[in-house]
Amino acid sequence: MTTTLQAGAPHPRPTRPxxxxxxxxxxxxxxxxxxxxxxxxxxxxxxxxxxxxxxxGAGLENYYSVRQRLATKRRAASGAGKRYAAYDSDAxxxxxxxxAADGLRAIDLRLEGVHCAACVWLxxxxxxxxxxxxxxxxxxxxxxxxxxxxxxxxSLSAVAQSLDRLGYAPHPARDRAARDARSRSERRxxxxxxxxxxxxxxxxxxxxxxxxxxxxxxEPRFENLFRWLSxxxxxxxxxxxxxxxxxxxxxxxxxxxxNLDLPIALALLVGAVAGTANVVMGRxxxxxxxxxxxxxxxxxxxxIQLRQQRWAxxxxxxxxSMTPDECRVVRGDRVEDESVDALDIGDVVxxxxxxxxxxxGVVTTGRSxxxxxxxxxxxxPVPVGPGAEVCxxxxxxxxxxxxxxxAVGDDTRLGRLVRLVEDGVAAKPPIVQFADRVxxxxxxxxxxxxxxxxxxxxxxxxxxxxxxxxxxxxxxACPCALGLATPLTMAIAIGRGAKRGMLIxxxxxxxxxxxxxxxxxxxxxxxxxxxxxxxxxxxxxxxGDRQVQPWVAxxxxxxxxxxxxxxxxxxxxxxxxxxxxxxxxVERHGFGVTAATPLGRMMVGSPRFAEEAGVEVGGEIAGAxxxxxxxxxxxxxxxIEGRAVGVAWLGDDLHPDAREHLATLGxxxxxxxxxxxxxxxxVRHTAAAVGLNEEAGVGGAAPEEKLQRxxxxxxxxxxxxxxxxxxxxxxxxxxAAADIGxxxxxxxxxxxxxxxxxxxxxxxxKLVELVRLGQATMRVARRNLAISLAYNLVAVTLAAAGWIGxxxxxxxxxxxxxxxxxxxxxxxxxGAAQAEAAxxxxxxxx
Amino acid sequence: xxxxxxxxxLALLLxxxxxxxxxxxxxxxxxxxxxxxxxxxxxxxxxDRAE
Numbered sequence: 001m002t003t004t005l006q007a008g009a010p011h012p013r014p015t016r017p018x019x020x021x022x023x024x025x026x027x028x029x030x031x032x033x034x035x036x037x038x039x040x041x042x043x044x045x046x047x048x049x050x051x052x053x054x055x056x057g058a059g060l061e062n063y064y065s066v067r068q069r070l071a072t073k074r075r076a077a078s079g080a081g082k083r084y085a086a087y088d089s090d091a092x093x094x095x096x097x098x099x100a101a102d103g104l105r106a107i108d109l110r111l112e113g114v115h116c117a118a119c120v121w122l123x124x125x126x127x128x129x130x131x132x133x134x135x136x137x138x139x140x141x142x143x144x145x146x147x148x149x150x151x152x153x154x155s156l157s158a159v160a161q162s163l164d165r166l167g168y169a170p171h172p173a174r175d176r177a178a179r180d181a182r183s184r185s186e187r188r189x190x191x192x193x194x195x196x197x198x199x200x201x202x203x204x205x206x207x208x209x210x211x212x213x214x215x216x217x218x219e220p221r222f223e224n225l226f227r228w229l230s231x232x233x234x235x236x237x238x239x240x241x242x243x244x245x246x247x248x249x250x251x252x253x254x255x256x257x258x259n260l261d262l263p264i265a266l267a268l269l270v271g272a273v274a275g276t277a278n279v280v281m282g283r284x285x286x287x288x289x290x291x292x293x294x295x296x297x298x299x300x301x302x303x304i305q306l307r308q309q310r311w312a313x314x315x316x317x318x319x320x321s322m323t324p325d326e327c328r329v330v331r332g333d334r335v336e337d338e339s340v341d342a343l344d345i346g347d348v349v350x351x352x353x354x355x356x357x358x359x360x361g362v363v364t365t366g367r368s369x370x371x372x373x374x375x376x377x378x379x380x381p382v383p384v385g386p387g388a389e390v391c392x393x394x395x396x397x398x399x400x401x402x403x404x405x406x407a408v409g410d411d412t413r414l415g416r417l418v419r420l421v422e423d424g425v426a427a428k429p430p431i432v433q434f435a436d437r438v439x440x441x442x443x444x445x446x447x448x449x450x451x452x453x454x455x456x457x458x459x460x461x462x463x464x465x466x467x468x469x470x471x472x473x474x475x476x477a478c479p480c481a482l483g484l485a486t487p488l489t490m491a492i493a494i495g496r497g498a499k500r501g502m503l504i505x506x507x508x509x510x511x512x513x514x515x516x517x518x519x520x521x522x523x524x525x526x527x528x529x530x531x532x533x534x535x536x537x538x539x540x541x542x543x544g545d546r547q548v549q550p551w552v553a554x555x556x557x558x559x560x561x562x563x564x565x566x567x568x569x570x571x572x573x574x575x576x577x578x579x580x581x582x583x584x585x586v587e588r589h590g591f592g593v594t595a596a597t598p599l600g601r602m603m604v605g606s607p608r609f610a611e612e613a614g615v616e617v618g619g620e621i622a623g624a625x626x627x628x629x630x631x632x633x634x635x636x637x638x639x640i641e642g643r644a645v646g647v648a649w650l651g652d653d654l655h656p657d658a659r660e661h662l663a664t665l666g667x668x669x670x671x672x673x674x675x676x677x678x679x680x681x682x683v684r685h686t687a688a689a690v691g692l693n694e695e696a697g698v699g700g701a702a703p704e705e706k707l708q709r710x711x712x713x714x715x716x717x718x719x720x721x722x723x724x725x726x727x728x729x730x731x732x733x734x735x736a737a738a739d740i741g742x743x744x745x746x747x748x749x750x751x752x753x754x755x756x757x758x759x760x761x762x763x764x765x766k767l768v769e770l771v772r773l774g775q776a777t778m779r780v781a782r783r784n785l786a787i788s789l790a791y792n793l794v795a796v797t798l799a800a801a802g803w804i805g806x807x808x809x810x811x812x813x814x815x816x817x818x819x820x821x822x823x824x825x826x827x828x829x830x831g832a833a834q835a836e837a838a839x840x841x842x843x844x845x846x
Numbered sequence: 847x848x849x850x851x852x853x854x855x856l857a858l859l860l861x862x863x864x865x866x867x868x869x870x871x872x873x874x875x876x877x878x879x880x881x882x883x884x885x886x887x888x889x890x891x892x893x894d895r896a897e
Contacts, residue, residue, distance in 0.1 A: 120885050141881040183878060190872045198865045202858060222850060229854060 084160035084170075085337030086326030092339035096172040097156065104134055106148045107156065108173040111138070111163065123168060130154065130162035144173055182310065189306065193299045196241035200296035203233045207289035227286050231279045234288025238268050242295040258440035260483050264298065266443070267478030274471040284468065287475060297817060298483045305487035308494040309505060327351070327358035330402065340408075347405045351396045360412040361403035363388045367588070368398040371562075381562055383591060397562070398587075417703055417733060438482070438785060446477045446796070453800045469802050476795035476812065485784040485820035492824060493777040501760040502770050509740050509756045511781075512721045513774025518669040520720050523713045525706075525734070527726035528676035528686050528697075531744050532764065533652035537566040540633060543624035544646025548599065552638055552648070554580035555595045555604050559587055563636055566650055567604070592636075600641040607637050615639040621647055632681030652678075652686065655763035659690045664768050670723065675701055675709060677730055706734040714739065725767060742767065784820045791816035 029043050086092055093105070100106040111123070123145055126136035132154025138145045145168075149159055163170045173179075209226050212218075245268060248261030271287040278284035329338045330348040340358045343349070348364065351357055357370075369381035372394040381397050384390060390403060392412040409415055450470050457466035490507035497504045504510065516522035526532055542549070553572035556564035585595040592605015594613075603613060607625055610617065615637070617625070624647040628635040631649070638646040662672050673696045676683045680699030687697030701709065706724075713722045714737075724731065724738035727745075735741030736754035743755035745762045759766040795812055871877070 120882055124886075139879040139882055140885060141879060183875070187872050187875070187877075190877055191869050194868045194872065195865055198861050202861050205857075206854075222848070225851065225854065229858070233858075 083337060084157040084164070084326070086339035086342075087156040087160050089339040089342050091341040092172070093156065095341055100148050103150070103152070104148050105151050105156075106146060109145050109147060109160075109163070109170040110173050111143050111145055111168040111170055123163070126159070126162065130159050133159055133162075145170075186306070186310065189299070189303050192241040192244070193296070193303050196237055196292070196296040196299050199233050199237040199241070200292040203230055203237070203289045203292040206230045206233065210286070224282070227279045227282075230286050230288040231276060234272065234275065234286070234291050237288075237292040237295045238272050241299060242268060242291075245295075245298070257436075258443050259436040260439040260479060260486075262439055263443050263446060263477070263479050264294075264483055266446075267475055268294070270471060270474040274467075287471075290475070294478065301484040301487035301491075305491040305494075305507060308491045308498075309507065343405060343408045345405055345408060348402055349405060350400060350402050352400050353396055353398055355396055357390050357392050357394050357396065357403070359392045359405045359409075360407040360414075361390060361405045363390060364402050364404050366399060366401040368396055368401050371395040371397050398559075417730070439479070442479060446474070449477070449796060449800065450474055456800075457802070469799060473796055473799040476799050477792055479788060479792065482785060482788040482820075484817055485788065485824050486781060488821065488824045489777060489781050489784060493773060493780075497757075497770070497773055500766075500769060500773075502766055502773065503758040503760065504756070505758070506756045510774040510777045512740050513723075513771050514778035515721050516669045516771075518667070521669045521671050522720035523722045524665060524670040524672040525675045525710060525713065525722065525724045525738070526672060526764065527724075527731050528674050528678055528683055529652065530727040530762070531725055532658050532674065532686060532690060533654050534762065536653050537562050537634065537650045538653040539566055539570040539648055540651040541628075541649040542646060543649075544621060544638065544644075548602075548638055548640065548645055550580060551582075551597050551599060551602060552604055552646075554582045555585070555593055555597065555602055557582075558585065559593055563634065563650060564593070564604075567636065567648060597640075603639045604636060607635055610637045610639055610644065613639075613642070615642055615644055617644045621645075624649075630681070632679060632683070632685035652682065654686070654689055655765075658764055661764045661768050662690050662692065665764075665771065668771055669720075670771070672696065674698065675706055675724075675734070677701055677703075677706075703730040703733055706731060707737055710734045710737045725764065742770070780824065784823050787820050787823060788816065791819070 097105050097107040120138050120140055123138040124136050126147065127133045132152075133147060133149045135148040136145055145163075147159060149156065160170050206226050206229050210218075210223065210230070213223055213226070245261045245265045248259060249265035252259040252262050268291055271291050275285070275287040275291070279286055326337055327340055327343060328335050328350040329343065330350055335350050343359055349358060349361070353368065363384055363386050365386060367383070367385045370384050370390055371381050372391060384401070389406075390396075390401075391414060392407075393414040407413075407415075450473055453473055454466050454470045457469050487507075490510065493510055494504045494507060549571040553568045553570075556567050557572065559565075580597075582595045582597055585593065587593045588605070588609065591609040592603060594601060594603045594605075596602075603610065603615065607617075617637075621637070621644040625635050625637065628647065628649040632651075634650040636648045636650060637644055638648070665672060672692055674683055674687050674690075674692065675698050676686075678699055680697075683697040683699030684694045685697075687694050698709070706726075710722060710724055713719060721739040723740040723742060724734045725742045725744060726732075726735055727743060731743075732754040735743060740757070741755040742757045742759060744759045744764075744766075757770060759770070791812070795816075
């Protein structure tokens with residue numbers, strides 16, 4: 001039971017917030033740990049209160065103490081405490097801010113930690129909190145705030161600091177241009193859909209008049225009026241919102257391929273021409289009501305699918321950039337915060353421990369260890385000293401470094417990698433959608449049937465009868481159910497995926513996933529660090545004297561090196577008050593630590609460090625070092641008074657169940673290989689640990705090589721789909737090039753942008769679910785195709801036999817659409833049950 | 847001349863006005879964010895009034 005709980009005590013209901021309370025020191029929400037907007041209540045929002053009461057009511061109070069112990073989630077929601085000085089620089093303002101009316105300026109910011117309605121309330125109160133801010137609007141879904149401020153009254157850095165203090169660390173929105181373009185196209189689609197809907201509705205009203213007239217009798221002049229009205233509305237539908245189908249069909253013809261737009265455009269055109277002829281000649285059916293409805297329904301299906309995909313992209317967009325926005329530049333004898341955009345070659349920047357390098361450069365002063373895993377995939381920190389080269393995006397782990405900048409922005413290694421990613425996305429062959437693949441032979445079959453029908457009836461009777469029958473055939477053959485059902489099925493699948501932590505940016509990926517079966521294997525290339533392993537070091541074994549273990553923890557306690565952290569986790573805690581007194585501690589970054597202990601002068605470090613220090617290594621210890629190295633492990637040596645007493649083996653911590661999940665994927669037909677930038681030994685060892693052949697582990701692969709391997713795998717003759725799974729910038733180019741690129745949680749922005757799917761859980765567990773989702777989706781899509789084709793087949797046969805009039809066709813069409821729709825919607829029901837079944841065997845502890 | 851000849855085009859004209867309204871709203875960006883406004887309605891407009 002924790003102090004935050006005050007269990008049993010009735011807690012006050014949240015009261016109405018007031019402005020004056022904002023300036024008070026705010027208390028933490030009892031549920032989520034965020035600042036409570038009004039400072040008086042115990043919760044930040046109604047959702048938190050309900051959750052708190054539910055958790056309490058169910059007797060699950062331990063949830064809070066567990067979370068308290070882990071403490072990671074709470075910290076993520078607090079501000080970064082930065083000064084945001086770079087936000088005032090001209091370079092920054094030119095790039096991200098824009099002028100607004102009346103001499104004001106506006107900027108789009110992406111905020112961390114936004115998740116409920118209280119956040120909207122709080123952020124939009126910004127004008128009251130930060131003087132000089134004129135307006136603040138938050139979009140909850142995308143966690144983007146548009147802030148308008150008066151540059152005369154305040155500075156952008158002050159605005160950013162206010163937001164940070166509220167717990168929402170701001171970042172400039174970098175994807176504004178792409179986002180604007182997407183909004184424009186979505187607005188256009190929305191308008192098209194609305195116009196199509198209005199036209200379809202009105203045309204149906206006119207049609208009711210005509211059908212009622214046909215049944216009850218109608219004066220010819222009224223009938224004529226309605227027919228001409230129907231014609232006008234119908235042509236408007238086809239020429240305005242319906243133009244997308246003709247454009248798509250024309251593109252397909254130019255590319256000499258087929259897509260679903262082709263048969264749709266054909267049916268629209270034939271119907272419109274035949275209808276016009278009938279209206280002008282005053283005989284036969286007008287088809288325009290059916291055509292208007294058809295255009296509307298097809299646009300609805302497409303719009304829903306795109307909206308879902310966009311939603312997934314937005315959610316991925318919440319991730320933050322891997323290069324810092326600002327850096328500390330040494331100007332003379334002062335260190336100033338500046339925007340990264342203002343940085344130039346030859347500048348000297350200071351990078352503190354824990355910070356990311358803003359640019360490529362050469363270390364001038366300081367010694368430290370650098371985590372380059374984001375670039376190389378290598379999990380072990382690399383020691384650096386003066387003269388060493390470092391890359392933008394890498395993290396400085398141990399102590400402050402100064403470096404002279406040698407490349408900035410797009411010219412850094414990171415920048416070049418991002419460009420490779422962009423090229424990869426551009427060069428990726430588009431996946432031919434399922435419905436479009438079907439459309440090819442669909443068109444040919446219909447064309448042949450129509451020609452045969454025309455010839456047959458023309459040889460037996462008057463030409464006008466033959467034409468009537470052929471027109472009816474062409475209209476009932478329009479794959480309307482298929483065109484509507486496929487996007488809807490995909491939209492439902494994307495929604496289901498999102499609910500279960502899989503954000504799918506392109507529905508076509510689901511089709512690719514279902515292409516793989518044990519008879520038709522696909523290649524699965526997996527990155528090691530961060531995907532199969534947690535990227536954190538773990539002590540795997542110890543050889544030597546166990547008595548010294550607590551002393552190792554005591555000596556390493558103050559070091560921030562990952563090896564030290566792993567040793568302390570296992571051998572610690574060894575506090576001074578427990579008698580573990582350590583003095584005269586000297587750390588050489590990247591090599592090791594020495595300190596005075598009651599046992600004598602103790603050294604913990606790499607074997608190379610020990611060798612330099614002249615440590616005497618006995619036979620047993622030397623054997624342990626060799627064995628550890630052969631197994632691809634990191635080795636830490638412990639020596640007392642120049643004599644080695646123990647060896648710790650450290651390995652990358654494997655995700656639980658990785659072996660089991662890979663086996664499941666293997667049964668489904670995926671041939672797994674590990675593709676990592678880590679040392680070949682370590683990769684081989686991991687391959688064996690997850691149950692793969694040792695040859696399936698490729699180590700030492702640079703980003704460029706990963707890309708090449710993916711390309712090579714795709715170009716192998718008769719190759720199935722190639723899926724690449726990774727998390728780092730070093731995987732991004734390969735992710736973009738692969739048939740299916742999957743980024744896993746904790747990944748860098750570049751990899752998220754490049755991937756088709758983003759899994760919100762670390763490890764490969766979600767991969768199994770993703771593959772299952774793909775299979776389930778395609779099952780439903782095929783079922784819908786079968787229903788739709790069966791309908792078309794029956795209708796075409798009837799039309800060819802002359803038993804079906806255009807009126808019957810107009811009635812049959814919506815029935816087939818409804819059947820397929822019902823089938824698509826039922827998919828979400830099926831899925832819920834399946835997901836439940838899939839979840840049961842897994843442990844659900846948080 | 848029947849009233850239908852006037853009413854039918856008039857009805858279509860009304861529909862056109864409604865569509866024009868929707869087009870304006872879409873171009874204005876009112877359908878960009880459909881998550882936040884429903885939340886915003888539930889929040890107090892002006893916290894000063896609570897005093």
